[in-house]
Amino acid sequence: VPLVHIRSQEANISPSDAPTMIDEQKELQSLARAFADKEFAPKMQEWDENQHFPIDVLRKGAELGFGGLYTREDVGGSGLGRLETSVIFEALATGDVSTTAYISIHNMCAWMIDVFGSEEQRQKYLPKLTSMENFASYCLTEPGAGSDAAGLSTTAVKKGSHYVLNGSKAFISGGGSSDIYVIMARTGGIGPKGISCFIVEKGFKGLSFGKKENKLGWNSQPTRAVIMEDCEVPAENLVGAEGQGFSIAMKGLNGGRINIGSCSLGAAQASIEAAIEHVKVRKQFNQALANFQNTQFKLADMATSLLSSRLMVRQAARMLDQNHPDVASYCAMAKLHSTDECFKICDDSMQLHGGYGYLKDYKVNVYFRDSRVHRILEGTNEVMRMVASRALLSE
Ligand code: FAD
Ligand code: 2MC
Structure with missing residues (x-):
C-alpha cells in the first residue's frame, strides 16, 4: 500500500x-x-x-x-x-x-x-x-453474470408510467421471503453505465421466485432465484437516475463487504471460545489437550490472525465513515483477509475438537460451514484481489 x-x-x-x-x-x-x-x-x-x-x-x-x-x-x-x-x-x-x-x-x-x-x-x-x-433483498447476481456483475442482462424498458423488467437474478438471499427487492437492471447500453437500480415489491405483477436452494451453510435464510417476466415497476421506483445503478450497487457492497468480514470475525471469535472450552476439558495421554504446546501455539496463531482481521475490518469501517477516496480497495482487502483468515480459524478450531467438531452436535461445524461462503459472496476473494490490485496499479 x-x-x-x-x-x-x-x-x-x-x-x-x-x-x-x-x-x-x-x-x-x-x-x-x-x-x-x-x-x-x-x-x-x-x-x-x-x-x-x-x-x-x-x-x-x-x-x-x-x-x-x-x-x-x-x-x-x-x-x-x-x-x-x-x-x-x-x-x-x-x-x-x-x-x-x-x-x-x-x-x-x-x-x-x-x-x-x-x-x-x-x-x-x-x-x-x-x-x-x-x-429486503439485494439483487445483482444473474445466472450469466456473477463476478462480471457489470455484464448483467436483466432489462428495464420504460413504457409510460412504468418500467417493464425482464430477466432473472440468481442466489438471492431472502428471495421469496422478502417483501422488498432492490434490483439492478439494464436501462441503457452495455457495461456499468447502462445499469439502473429499482425498488420492486413482492406483489408487483410479473415477479416470481425459484425453488429454495439447498446449501452447505447460511441455512437460517432462504436463497432463491428472483424472476421478472414483464414485471411492471412504477417509474417512481427508480432509485437515483438512470445509469447510476451500478455505482449505487458497488457503494452498497463496500459496506456489505465490511459487514460480511464482521460476520466472519464473529464466527472466528466464537470458534476460538469453543476451542478453549474444549481443550481445557478434553483429556488425552492423561492430560488436558490444553497442556500440549501444539494446542497452545495453535490458539496463539488463531488469536493473532483474528486480531489482524479485526484491525483491517475496523480500519476499513472507519474509512467508510470518513468517506475516504480509497475506501473500495481497503474494504476489498479487509474482506479478503478477514474472510480467508477467519475461515481458517474455524477450521483450526474444528481440528482442535478432533472428531467431535465434525458432529453437528458441536457448534464449530456451523461456524465453519456458514463462514465458508463469505469467501465467495459479496464479491469472490479473487474479485477482491482484482479491486485491490487495480487501485495499486492505477497509482
Ligand atoms: P463466478 O463469477 O462464475 O466465479 C467462479 C470462479 O471464477 C470464482 O472463484 C471466481 O473468483 C473466479 N473468477 C471469475 N472471474 C475471474 C477473473 N476475472 N479472474 C480470476 N478469477 C475469476 N448475489 C446477489 O446479488 N444477492 C444476494 O443476496 C446473494 N446472496 C448469495 C448467497 C449465497 C449463499 C451465495 C452462494 C451467493 C449469493 N450471491 C448473491 C451471489 C454471489 O455474489 C456470487 O455467487 C458471487 O459474486 C460469484 O459469482 P458466481 O457464483 O457467478 O461465480
Ligand atoms: N466502489 C465504488 N465504485 C466501484 C467499486 C466499488 N467497490 N467497484 C467498481 N466501482 C466503479 C468503478 O470505479 C467504475 O466507475 P467509473 O467508470 O466511474 O470509474 C465502475 O464501477 C465500473 O468498474 P470497473 O471499470 O472496475 O468495471 P469491471 O466490470 O471491470 O469490474 C467489478 C467491476 C469486477 C469490480 C465488479 O463487477 C464486482 O465487484 N464484481 C463482483 C460482484 C459482487 O460483488 N457481487 C456480489 C453480489 S451481492 C451478494 O453476494 C450478497 C450476498 C448480498
Whole structure:
C-alpha cells in the first residue's frame, strides 16, 4: 500500500477513536452480544438443521435497532457509523452467522434507499424496513453474470408510467421471503453505465421466485432465484437516475463487504471460545489437550490472525465513515483477509475438537460451514484481489 495512503489515514483521525466513543462501542458490543447469547446461540443449530428463517427473532432485534443500523433516525434507523455497525455484527454473529449475515444484507438495502432514494421512497419504504415489518433483498447476481456483475442482462424498458423488467437474478438471499427487492437492471447500453437500480415489491405483477436452494451453510435464510417476466415497476421506483445503478450497487457492497468480514470475525471469535472450552476439558495421554504446546501455539496463531482481521475490518469501517477516496480497495482487502483468515480459524478450531467438531452436535461445524461462503459472496476473494490490485496499479 503506498505510504501516501497511510499518511492520509493517520492525519484524519475519526472522532470515533476518542476514548468516550470507545466506551459507547463497548456498550453496543455487550448489548449485541447479550442479544446473540440469548436469542441466537441456543437456536443456531436448530435453525441450521431445519432451514428456519427466524422472522420473529429478527423483529425482536429490530426493536433494539438492528433493522437499520446505519440508516437515518427520521425513518426509524439507528444512525450509527460503520465502525459501530461492525462491532455489532461481529457480536451478533457469535450467536448465529447466517442470521446476522441476512440482517447485514437487509441493512445494506435500507442504506441504499436512505442515501440514493428520493424523499418519497425513504418515507414509503424505510420505516417498515427499519422495524423489519418488511424484509429486503439485494439483487445483482444473474445466472450469466456473477463476478462480471457489470455484464448483467436483466432489462428495464420504460413504457409510460412504468418500467417493464425482464430477466432473472440468481442466489438471492431472502428471495421469496422478502417483501422488498432492490434490483439492478439494464436501462441503457452495455457495461456499468447502462445499469439502473429499482425498488420492486413482492406483489408487483410479473415477479416470481425459484425453488429454495439447498446449501452447505447460511441455512437460517432462504436463497432463491428472483424472476421478472414483464414485471411492471412504477417509474417512481427508480432509485437515483438512470445509469447510476451500478455505482449505487458497488457503494452498497463496500459496506456489505465490511459487514460480511464482521460476520466472519464473529464466527472466528466464537470458534476460538469453543476451542478453549474444549481443550481445557478434553483429556488425552492423561492430560488436558490444553497442556500440549501444539494446542497452545495453535490458539496463539488463531488469536493473532483474528486480531489482524479485526484491525483491517475496523480500519476499513472507519474509512467508510470518513468517506475516504480509497475506501473500495481497503474494504476489498479487509474482506479478503478477514474472510480467508477467519475461515481458517474455524477450521483450526474444528481440528482442535478432533472428531467431535465434525458432529453437528458441536457448534464449530456451523461456524465453519456458514463462514465458508463469505469467501465467495459479496464479491469472490479473487474479485477482491482484482479491486485491490487495480487501485495499486492505477497509482
Ligand atoms: P463466478 O463469477 O462464475 O466465479 C467462479 C470462479 O471464477 C470464482 O472463484 C471466481 O473468483 C473466479 N473468477 C471469475 N472471474 C475471474 C477473473 N476475472 N479472474 C480470476 N478469477 C475469476 N448475489 C446477489 O446479488 N444477492 C444476494 O443476496 C446473494 N446472496 C448469495 C448467497 C449465497 C449463499 C451465495 C452462494 C451467493 C449469493 N450471491 C448473491 C451471489 C454471489 O455474489 C456470487 O455467487 C458471487 O459474486 C460469484 O459469482 P458466481 O457464483 O457467478 O461465480
Ligand atoms: N466502489 C465504488 N465504485 C466501484 C467499486 C466499488 N467497490 N467497484 C467498481 N466501482 C466503479 C468503478 O470505479 C467504475 O466507475 P467509473 O467508470 O466511474 O470509474 C465502475 O464501477 C465500473 O468498474 P470497473 O471499470 O472496475 O468495471 P469491471 O466490470 O471491470 O469490474 C467489478 C467491476 C469486477 C469490480 C465488479 O463487477 C464486482 O465487484 N464484481 C463482483 C460482484 C459482487 O460483488 N457481487 C456480489 C453480489 S451481492 C451478494 O453476494 C450478497 C450476498 C448480498
